[in-house]
Amino acid sequence: MYQAIVIDDEKWVVKSLIATIKNQDYFEITTEFYDGLSGLEYIRIHQPALAFVDVRLPGMGGLEILQAAHAEGLSTLFIMISGHAEFAYAQKAMFHNAIGYCLKPFSRSELMDSMQKAYQLLQEQELKKFLWKSSQTFFILSILFLPTNLCR
Numbered sequence: 405m406y407q408a409i410v411i412d413d414e415k416w417v418v419k420s421l422i423a424t425i426k427n428q429d430y431f432e433i434t435t436e437f438y439d440g441l442s443g444l445e446y447i448r449i450h451q452p453a454l455a456f457v458d459v460r461l462p463g464m465g466g467l468e469i470l471q472a473a474h475a476e477g478l479s480t481l482f483i484m485i486s487g488h489a490e491f492a493y494a495q496k497a498m499f500h501n502a503i504g505y506c507l508k509p510f511s512r513s514e515l516m517d518s519m520q521k522a523y524q525l526l527q528e529q530e531l532k533k534f535l536w537k538s539s540q541t542f543f544i545l546s547i548l549f550l551p552t553n554l555c556r
Contacts, residue, residue: 406453406526409435411443411469412485413461417508421456421485424510430523440464444472447480454522456506459486459493467493470500481525483518485510 408431410418418436425431431454437443440461447455447469457466464472470482483504484497494505503525504518 405429405432406523407432407434408454408456409433409437409443409446409452410456411437411440411461411466412458413438421510424512425515425519428516428519430519440466440469444469447473447478451479453526454481454483456483456485459484459488467496467500470497470502474500481522483522
């Protein structure tokens with residue numbers, strides 16, 4: 405199970421999201437933040453697999469968090485959460501690599517779809533890392549164990 409965090413300034417929204425996604429096998433919500441600056445600092449240090457981030461937050465908005473994470477090359481995936489069904493917000497979020505945009509009040513199926521997408525992306529990243537390391541190991545071993553008559 406991957407680590408996820410929630411960044412939203414309304415405690416009831418955080419609790420609602422956690423209750424909505426309980427009993428699934430993809431992500432465990434490990435930490436909650438109620439302002440954007442604290443959430444971004446945590447992401448920088450701990451790089452959780454996934455962050456649910458509200459668009460409007462005190463200190464730093466969700467879109468600004470996405471911009472900063474994207475600019476810094478952080479590996480955390482983002483699902484934006486918002487009470488605003490404005491296309492411009494969703495478009496900006498997707499431009500900065502958000503993998504989902506879920507509206508409040510939350511729909512379990514909408515959240516699960518976004519979480520499944522995040523899970524698949526994380527699984528693909530792990531497979532790529534494994535294949536890269538395996539190919540490096542194979543290359544090194546093939547050089548070390550080349551027949552000596554080929555090296556002349």
